[in-house]
Every structure is written in structure tokens, then in C-alpha cells.
Amino acid sequence: MKATSTRKWIVAPTVSLCLAFWMSLAAQAQGPIHRLSAQFKNFDVTETTTPSAVPGINAYTKTVLVPSTDNTLYVTISAVGDTHKGNAGWFSCNLDGDPTLVPTGSYCNPGSGGAAGAPAGWLSLEKHFNYDFVTYNGGVTGGDGSGGNGDMHDNSIQYQWCVSVVPGSMHTVQIRLASSLTGGGAGLNNNVFFEAAHFYVDSSSTKGGCTKF
Amino acid sequence: MKRVVSPIVLLLSAGIVALPSFVLAQQQQSTTVVPPAVGRASRSDVKGACPKSAVRFENDRLSVQAEDCPFDWLLEEISKNAHVAIITNAGLRSQSASIQFENVSLEEGLRRVLKDHDSFFFFGGDKRSPSRLKAVWVYSNGEGTGVVPVPQEFWASTKELEGRLKDAEPKVRANAIEAIIERKRDKARAEVFNALKDANSEVRIRALSAALNSGVDLPTQSLVDLLVHDKSPKIRFLSLDAMADSPEGETMAEYALNDPDPHVQNAAHEILEHLGRPTSTPGTSQSPETNQPSQMTETKDRN
Numbered sequence: 222m223k224a225t226s227t228r229k230w231i232v233a234p235t236v237s238l239c240l241a242f243w244m245s246l247a248a249q250a251q252g253p254i255h256r257l258s259a260q261f262k263n264f265d266v267t268e269t270t271t272p273s274a275v276p277g278i279n280a281y282t283k284t285v286l287v288p289s290t291d292n293t294l295y296v297t298i299s300a301v302g303d304t305h306k307g308n309a310g311w312f313s314c315n316l317d318g319d320p321t322l323v324p325t326g327s328y329c330n331p332g333s334g335g336a337a338g339a340p341a342g343w344l345s346l347e348k349h350f351n352y353d354f355v356t357y358n359g360g361v362t363g364g365d366g367s368g369g370n371g372d373m374h375d376n377s378i379q380y381q382w383c384v385s386v387v388p389g390s391m392h393t394v395q396i397r398l399a400s401s402l403t404g405g406g407a408g409l410n411n412n413v414f415f416e417a418a419h420f421y422v423d424s425s426s427t428k429g430g431c432t433k434f
Numbered sequence: 435m436k437r438v439v440s441p442i443v444l445l446l447s448a449g450i451v452a453l454p455s456f457v458l459a460q461q462q463q464s465t466t467v468v469p470p471a472v473g474r475a476s477r478s479d480v481k482g483a484c485p486k487s488a489v490r491f492e493n494d495r496l497s498v499q500a501e502d503c504p505f506d507w508l509l510e511e512i513s514k515n516a517h518v519a520i521i522t523n524a525g526l527r528s529q530s531a532s533i534q535f536e537n538v539s540l541e542e543g544l545r546r547v548l549k550d551h552d553s554f555f556f557f558g559g560d561k562r563s564p565s566r567l568k569a570v571w572v573y574s575n576g577e578g579t580g581v582v583p584v585p586q587e588f589w590a591s592t593k594e595l596e597g598r599l600k601d602a603e604p605k606v607r608a609n610a611i612e613a614i615i616e617r618k619r620d621k622a623r624a625e626v627f628n629a630l631k632d633a634n635s636e637v638r639i640r641a642l643s644a645a646l647n648s649g650v651d652l653p654t655q656s657l658v659d660l661l662v663h664d665k666s667p668k669i670r671f672l673s674l675d676a677m678a679d680s681p682e683g684e685t686m687a688e689y690a691l692n693d694p695d696p697h698v699q700n701a702a703h704e705i706l707e708h709l710g711r712p713t714s715t716p717g718t719s720q721s722p723e724t725n726q727p728s729q730m731t732e733t734k735d736r737n
Contacts, residue, residue: 284675284701286668289640317697389639391668393700 252426277399300418305368306404307351310413385430496543552578587613667695
């Protein structure tokens with residue numbers, strides 16, 4: 222009994238200290254990735270398509286509550302698709318609306334890619350040149366659909382954005398699709414497509430959030 | 435939003451087998467905590483094994499005379515005399531120690547005793563007194579590499595966590611309800627219901643989020659009440675989202691179309707669109723195609 226009493230006395234200070242215990246540094250260094258949403262669409266012989274220029278159409282939208290531990294959001298599209306007449310399929314990701322349509326909205330990344338010619342905030346994720354069938358006279362024309370020589374079915378679309386967010390905040394994630402209208406001009410078949418698409422919205426605690434390298 | 439790995443698993447994988455000393459002391463379970471390890475030889479037996487040994491702590495100075503003594507006995511004596519908690523893992527029990535020094539500071543003395551081990555020294559203080567050494571964690575050499583402190587929620591007893599549900603600090607209450615839900619799962623319903631009445635919205639949000647992600651079976655009527663009455667849009671969103679696939683999902687989504695918060699409205703639109711009832715989505719997209727859904731999704735026809 223005496224030993225027990227002594228033990229309690231000795232450890233009593235620890236009760237009021239909220240002493241931390243210990244865990245693996247490797248386990249703590251990176252916050253876990255939380256999958257907030259996993260959805261698919263157009264797995265039923267339908268397609269998401271538009272002939273419209275930027276800002277295009279709302280191709281996917283999902284409202285999420287970011288966990289209070291996380292400061293970085295990841296938005297992923299994984300799909301297949303094609304385009305007509307050599308148009309590029311342009312994609313953008315935004316939080317709470319396309320900033321050209323909704324003043325409070327913002328692009329997941331407002332920057333620009335390479336020589337695709339997509340506006341800031343947009344990326345060309347599918348593009349096949351509408352090749353010159355004079356040069357390739359005698360070869361196959363019309364692609365393998367009815368959308369011109371550049372209509373090739375199908376090609377992989379895979380992209381993931383990261384974006385810094387306030388922990389515990391609520392956002393409507395949106396992916397938009399637009400046509401480059403570079404396949405022959407307005408009035409022609411400018412459709413761009415995707416189908417068999419998966420969408421994922423994830424979050425994590427990341428040092429500094431989504432930062433420029 | 436589920437945790438990838440249980441914190442308990444993480445603790446075990448880190449080689450940590452000791453539990454907080456005060457918990458085990460009160461529960462009288464076998465423990466590796468020093469002072470005394472319950473279930474081992476009595477102190478008198480151990481003392482008999484090294485009769486010429488002595489540990490003194492006077493005027494904040496430590497003196498040790500130990501000759502081939504059980505290592506955990508030595509740490510126990512230092513702990514008892516210097517009033518510092520020393521927590522070890524099981525692997526140290528079988529080791530013996532021989533060391534002598536006189537009249538050194540507690541920190542220096544422990545450093546000498548633990549020179550062949552990994553250790554963490556915890557210095558704590560308060561506004562009324564200077565910081566002092568309060569606890570030491572001891573590991574075998576190399577075992578301490580790559581471990582960091584974890585919050586009390588990971589190792590406190592469930593009874594202690596339940597006590598914190600009434601803490602004055604909202605963050606403490608939120609951490610406690612999350613930890614309780616993770617441990618008790620569906621058996622935590624009573625605690626969840628109480629937490630959902632908390633005056634602080636962050637406590638309610640974290641409680642509901644944890645409950646929904648841990649499989650706590652909340653009645654639909656409770657979710658409806660939250661959607662209709664809770665002042666926090668995040669609570670209303672979570673409750674609506676939880677009902678999305680239920681028979682009430684469509685009705686509640688229609689109700690939420692008129693929610694004052696645009697994100698809750700957006701979630702309602704998403705649910706209705708999923709149910710084959712696309713609507714224009716205020717606050718996000720006002721594109722022409724949104725109003726012409728037939729142009730968005732077409733049946734494939736040699737495109």
C-alpha cells in the first residue's frame with residue numbers, strides 16, 4: 222500500500238500537465254490524405270460534351286467540407302475523351318465558381334501551361350491535330366469517328382490540381398470543360414468530349430499548403 | 435475522412451508499450467512505468483540484489499551509488515527521490531546498471547545514468563514557478579529515433595476523455611468527442627447527441643463529422659433537425675450530405691435549395707442532379723450549358 226501511495230504521489234504532477242506521449246515521427250510528418258469524395262459519371266455510353274469557348278460548361282461539381290486539420294485540397298479527374306476537327310479540350314478547376322462568372326470564385330491554379338494557347342486557369346488535356354489529308358492522301362481520313370481527321374477514340378485524360386484552403390472551410394469544387402475553337406472556327410463541329418470519368422476530391426495537412434516549386 | 439491508421443496502432447508500431455503512469459497506477463495493472471513495476475519482484479527483493487546501492491536527492495543534487503543493480507530499480511529510486519516521472523519500455527527491465535556519482539544536478543545525473551539509452555526530457559513550468567524537469571521517457575539505444583509527442587487524446591483513458599467533454603475549452607471538448615467516437619464507434623451515440631447540442635459550432639461540426647465518418651448510426655430525424663435548425667451552415671451541409679442517399683434525400687435537398695448558405699444550396703443542387711433532377715446552380719456555374727443539360731451529356735453516336 223505504501224508503494225502505491227508513493228507512486229501516485231510521484232506521478233501526480235503528470236496528471237495536470239497533459240503530458241504528450243510519443244509516436245513515430247514518420248507517421249506524424251505528413252498528415253494523412255482524406256478522400257472527401259469519389260464519384261464517377263458517363264459510364265453509360267453517354268458523354269460530357271460542349272462546343273463552347275471558355276468559360277465552357279460546368280462538367281463536374283461537388284461541395285465539400287475541408288477537415289479542420291487540412292490546408293490543402295486535391296482535385297482529380299481521370300477519364301477518357303476525344304475532340305472534333307482538331308479542337309483542344311480545355312479543362313479548368315475552380316473553387317466556388319469560375320472567377321469570370323462568379324466574383325467570389327477562384328481557379329485552383331490561375332497560371333498557364335505551355336504553348337497550348339489555353340487562357341490562364343485553363344489547361345489543354347486533350348488535343349489531336351486535324352491532319353492534312355492531302356499530305357496523307359490515300360490514308361485513313363475522318364479519324365475513327367465523324368469529327369474529322371483529328372477525331373481519335375479515345376485517349377486518357379488524367380490531371381490533379383492542388384489548391385491551398387483554410388482548414389475547416391467549405392467549398393464547391395468545379396471542373397469546367399471548354400473547346401479551343403481552333404479546329405476551323407465558329408459554326409463548325411467544335412465539340413470536345415469526355416466520358417467514363419472518375420472524380421476525386423482529397424485533402425491533407427501539408428506544410429505551406431499547395432506551394433510554387 | 436477516416437484516419438488512415440489508428441493512433442493506437444501507430445503507438446504500438448513505434449515500439450511504445452508503456453502507458454501513462456498515472457493511468458496505470460490508478461488501475462493497478464502491470465506496467466513498465468517507473469516507479470515500481472507491478473507484478474515484478476518486490477522492492478525489498480530487488481534491494482537485496484544490490485545491497486550496497488544508494489540513491490540520494492538533497493538540495494536539488496543527485497547522488498548515486500549502484501553496483502550491478504536492476505536498471506528499472508535504479509530509475510525507480512531516482513524517480514521516487516527526485517519526484518520526476520520516468521517512463522520506460524519493457525526492454526529495459528532485464529538490464530543492470532553500475533554507476534557512481536556524487537552531488538550533481540538531476541539533469542546531469544540522469545544524463546549519466548541514461549548515457550547508453552535514448553531519452554526524452556520534459557521540462558514544464560507554470561506562471562508561478564520556473565520550468566523544471568517533470569518527466570523522462572527512456573528507450574533502448576536507437577529506439578527513440580523518429581518519435582515525436584502525440585496529444586493526450588491518443589492515450590488517455592476513455593473515462594478521462596469523457597470528463598473532458600465538459601471542459602470549458604471548446605477545442606478540448608472537440609478533441610475529446612472525436613477520440614471517444616473513434617474508440618466507441620456506434621456506442622458513442624449518447625455522447626454524440628450531447629455534443630451536437632454544444633453551444634460552440636466547432637464542437638458540433640467535429641462531432642458530427644467524426645460520427646458520420648465512423649459509422650455512428652444517427653437517426654434520420656436527428657439529421658433533419660440539424661438541417662432545419664442548426665445555425666452553422668457546415669452542420670447543415672454535413673447533415674444534408676449524410677441524407678443524400680436516404681429516402682429523405684430528395685425532399686431534404688429540395689428544402690435545402692432555399693438554405694441561406696450558398697454552399698448548402700450547391701450541395702442540394704448536386705444531390706438533385708445526382709437523382710436526375712438537374713437544376714441551375716447559383717453561386718457556382720451560370721454557363722449557358724448549365725441551363726441546357728441536354729448539351730452536357732449526350733448519348734454516344736459516333737462522335
